[in-house]
Amino acid sequence: MSKILSAAKAAALIPDHAVVSVSSSSGLGCPDLVLEAIGTHFEATGHPREITTLHPIAAGDMSGIKGIDHIARKGLLGRILAGSYPSGPSTAEPPLIWQMVTGNEIPAYNIPSGILFDMHREAAAKRPGVLTKIGLETFVDPDRQGCAMNALAAATPVVTRVEFDGETWLYFKAIVPQVAIRRATTADENGNLTYEHEGAYLGGLDQALAARNHGGLVIAQVKRVTAAGSLRPHDVRVPGNLVDVVVVDPDQKQTTQTPYDPAISGEIFRPLASFRVPDLTLQKVIARRVAQELKSGSAVNLGFGISANVPRILLEEGLHGQVTWVIEQGAVGGVPLLDFAFGCASNADAFMPSPYQFTYFQGGGFDASLLSFLEIGADGSVNVSQLAFCPHVTAGAGGFVDITARARKIVFSGFFNAGAKMRLDHGRLVIDKEGKLRKLVQAVEHVTFSGPRAIRQGQDITYVTERCVMRLTEGGVMVTEIAPGVDLRRDVLDQADFQLLVSPELKTMSPDLFADKPMGLSLPAKPGNPLMGGVSV
Numbered sequence: 001m002s003k004i005l006s007a008a009k010a011a012a013l014i015p016d017h018a019v020v021s022v023s024s025s026s027g028l029g030c031p032d033l034v035l036e037a038i039g040t041h042f043e044a045t046g047h048p049r050e051i052t053t054l055h056p057i058a059a060g061d062m063s064g065i066k067g068i069d070h071i072a073r074k075g076l077l078g079r080i081l082a083g084s085y086p087s088g089p090s091t092a093e094p095p096l097i098w099q100m101v102t103g104n105e106i107p108a109y110n111i112p113s114g115i116l117f118d119m120h121r122e123a124a125a126k127r128p129g130v131l132t133k134i135g136l137e138t139f140v141d142p143d144r145q146g147c148a149m150n151a152l153a154a155a156t157p158v159v160t161r162v163e164f165d166g167e168t169w170l171y172f173k174a175i176v177p178q179v180a181i182r183r184a185t186t187a188d189e190n191g192n193l194t195y196e197h198e199g200a201y202l203g204g205l206d207q208a209l210a211a212r213n214h215g216g217l218v219i220a221q222v223k224r225v226t227a228a229g230s231l232r233p234h235d236v237r238v239p240g241n242l243v244d245v246v247v248v249d250p251d252q253k254q255t256t257q258t259p260y261d262p263a264i265s266g267e268i269f270r271p272l273a274s275f276r277v278p279d280l281t282l283q284k285v286i287a288r289r290v291a292q293e294l295k296s297g298s299a300v301n302l303g304f305g306i307s308a309n310v311p312r313i314l315l316e317e318g319l320h321g322q323v324t325w326v327i328e329q330g331a332v333g334g335v336p337l338l339d340f341a342f343g344c345a346s347n348a349d350a351f352m353p354s355p356y357q358f359t360y361f362q363g364g365g366f367d368a369s370l371l372s373f374l375e376i377g378a379d380g381s382v383n384v385s386q387l388a389f390c391p392h393v394t395a396g397a398g399g400f401v402d403i404t405a406r407a408r409k410i411v412f413s414g415f416f417n418a419g420a421k422m423r424l425d426h427g428r429l430v431i432d433k434e435g436k437l438r439k440l441v442q443a444v445e446h447v448t449f450s451g452p453r454a455i456r457q458g459q460d461i462t463y464v465t466e467r468c469v470m471r472l473t474e475g476g477v478m479v480t481e482i483a484p485g486v487d488l489r490r491d492v493l494d495q496a497d498f499q500l501l502v503s504p505e506l507k508t509m510s511p512d513l514f515a516d517k518p519m520g521l522s523l524p525a526k527p528g529n530p531l532m533g534g535v536s537v
Contacts, residue, residue, distance in 0.1 A: 003191045004246045007037035010219050013245065014038060014179050016049040017078070021120065021211065022068075023182035023204035024059035025329050025354075026086070027256030028343050030067050031183040031221035033249040035059065039070040050078030054177060056116040056203055056354070057329070058395060061256050062088030062095060063340060072096035079106055081158065081175070083113030087395035094392040102391055107153040110385065112140060113328060114358030114402030115172055117203050121355060123174040124209035130172040131164060134362055134405045137450040139385060139397070141170065144447060149396075180204070180211035183221045183252065184238065189228040191243030193220055194235045195351075199255055199264040199344035200329040201237055203354045208242045219245045223252055256340040263346040264337070270346050275335055277316045278309050280516040282422060282429075282466045285483075286413050287313050288513045288521075289464045290370055293411045296322040297526035298367035301403055302336050305372030306413045311336050317521040326366055328399040330354050358399060364406030367526060371400065373412040375444040376463060378498035380451025380472040382412055383444035397448055404449045409460040412449075414439065416465040417495055427514045428485030429467060440477075440496035468492050469509065473501065481507045484514065 011034065014020065024030040042048065053071070060067015067086065071077050077100065086095045094102070101108040111119075118130040139145045142161055148154040162171045182204030184193035195201055208218045220243050254260045263270045278284045287309040294300060294310075300323050302308060314320050315335070324333050325345065333349030336342070352360070360366060374394065375383040385397040404410055419435035451472055454461050461472035469481035478501035482488055493500055512519035 003189070003244065004225060004248065007033045007247045007249070008041065010034060010245045010247050011037035011041040013217060014048045014051065016047055017051065018048060018178040019052045019054065019175060020179040020181065021054040021177035021207040022059045023180070023202050023207050024055065024067060025057040025200065025202055025343050026061040027063070027065040027253060027340070028199050028329060029183045029202050030059055030065050031181050032060065032065050032067060032070070033252065034181050034219055034221050034247055035067060035070040039073060039076065042071070042073060042076040046075070049075055051076065052079040052081070053077065054116060054120075054175065055080070055082035055084075056113045056120075057398065058082065058084040058086055060086050062086050062092055063256050065253065065256055069096045072100050074100070074105060077106055079108075081109045081111050081116065082396065083111060083116050084395040084398040087392055090390045090393050098392040101149050104150045104152055107156055108149040109147045109153050109158055110139075110149055110396040111147050111158065111172070112397055112401040113354075113399040114362050117206060117355035117358055119172055119174050120177070120203065120206045120210040123176045124206060124213050126213065127174065129174045131162070131169045132172070132362075133169060135170055135401050136168065137453045138401055138447045140401055176214045177207065177211045178214070178216045179219065180207040180216065181219045181221070182207060182238070185223050186226055186231065187220060187222040187243070187246045188226050188231050188240070191220065191240035191246055192231050192236045193222065193238040193243060194231055195237050196235065196267070197223065197254060197260055197265050200331065201351055201353045202329065205238050205353060206355050208238055212242050217245070218243050219247060221247045221249055221252065223250055224248065255344055258341060261341070264341065264344045266348060272315060272320060275312065275315055277312050280424065282415070282424070283309060284313070285424070285513050286464055286466055288519060289469060289509060290411050290413050291521060293409070293462060294323055294368065294523050295526040296523040299324045299326050301326050301328075301361065301366055301369040301407070303369070303371040303400070303403075304342055307370035307372060307411070308336060308338055308342060310370055313521070316518055319521060319523060322523055324349070326357065326360070328354060328357055328361070328403070330357050358402050361399065361403045362405060364408060366407070368409040368411065369403050369407045370411050370413065371404070373414045373463065374439065376412070376440050376477065377444040377451065378442050378476065380454065380461060380477055381444050381447045382449040382451070383446045385448040386446035388445060400448055406457070407459065411462045411464060413464045416440070416467050416492070422466065424514055425485070427511045429483040429514070430485055431467070431491055434495060438495065438497055440498065440500075442497050470500070476501050478503050479506065481509045483509045484511055
């Protein structure tokens with residue numbers, strides 16, 4: 001019997017009340033045709049009804065790939081657990097899924113991406129659930145919101161605090177999917193899947209195992225089909241015995257607004273000169289100062305926002321290759337991409353499956369993480385996961401909680417407040433008008449990163465803005481550097497809702513950061529591995 005079916009026939013196989021796990025990362029790897037077919041089938045037949053969907057990383061975006069919005073319909077979608085959600089500008093109409101979440105139409109949860117992958121792995125092995133310290137003292141903790149995004153979710157908790165072996169842990173019960181939907185590039189007639197045009201493997205293998213081991217259905221969307229036995233076994237990432245149905249979409253996009261870029265898949269390597277170096281802006285000034293925190297030989301995680309420009313700073317400085325970038329979708333090395341292609345890398349050294357990349361992050365095996373902030377609290381805590389006045393401007397936590405829980409060093413970056421009118425003038429920062437929305441607040445709206453826990457764990461925490469650099473100390477958040485042209489009292493201390501500490505060794509940020517030319521950056525070497533005699537490699 002052929003495994004190749006139309007999207008419509010595949011959608012018709014999904015039963016009412018099924019738990020459906022979807023592999024995607026915004027537009028990257030999104031099985032959009034299958035999701036569209038599920039929505040169409042529901043409109044025509046009223047089925048499937050009241051399904052629960054699991055999304056370790058968001059399915060779809062606000063830029064042309066609808067993803068989850070195909071099935072964000074009352075009666076079809078009954079519950080959602082996701083690491084992240086489609087996000088976009090405040091001026092845009094909120095995605096349908098956000099309207100359901102904020103309207104309290106379905107229980108909705110924001111579970112860290114790595115934990116959701118862990119839940120699939122535990123379900124696949126028929127173990128009871130995930131015992132973890134990831135998320136303690138953040139919104140993930142049931143002492144706060146317990147991952148709930150609305151009242152319906154709060155009434156049905158998905159996480160509990162437990163005591164085990166003399167310590168406090170969070171426990172997430174494994175959720176068994178009856179259906180797993182994933183995407184690849186090529187399937188042979190037996191359902192073996194290869195990923196030669198993809199920008200990441202994501203977590204589809206773990207999701208398929210979780211469904212298969214409980215007698216579930218695995219659907220794969222691919223670009224093309226080849227003859228049985230024609231795929232090289234080393235290229236097959238998901239074997240055919242784990243795939244029930246193959247749906248062909250010859251027009252599937254590699255990622256958002258990208259039909260296919262061979263440098264993302266590793267088919268070719270781009271010349272380094274082809275990568276755009278940012279013009280001199282305040283964002284570039286911040287990214288340059290973040291780059292000064294790095295050490296040669298380090299493995300560094302990179303998040304969305306201003307910090308995503310740091311690899312371009314190293315390119316401009318002739319330092320490409322001194323740092324290995326590691327991103328949650330799975331790329332290792334190369335040049336992480338910007339804008340719609342964020343989550344992909346060109347010229348990567350390797351692709352790790354996302355669940356294993358998250359194991360690396362959760363265990364703190366990497367050297368540093370460069371991330372953004374929406375709010376900073378008086379205790380050093382950071383919010384990136386919720387803004388009640390406009391929820392869809394943030395995607396939720398994604399992998400942020402997994403990454404920051406044990407990271408040795410974190411550099412958060414962003415503007416000191418929102419809406420300020422500023423400019424650069426001959427190497428000095430000029431603030432013409434202050435912003436109306438303060439980002440340094442007494443208490444953050446949503447604790448995505450816990451400052452007090454970081455202090456107890458001995459994490460090195462830095463906050464870089466256009467006007468100052470701050471560090472987290474046991475006494476609070478301390479200003480250690482200010483930009484040339486900035487008045488410490490007027491432009492920094494008086495613009496925070498809490499009392500900032502000031503270093504007795506307060507410095508002026510290097511004027512090279514503000515100049516329209518390479519700044520002559522050099523990176524000190526990372527300390528060597530003591531098991532190798534302290535030699536840095």
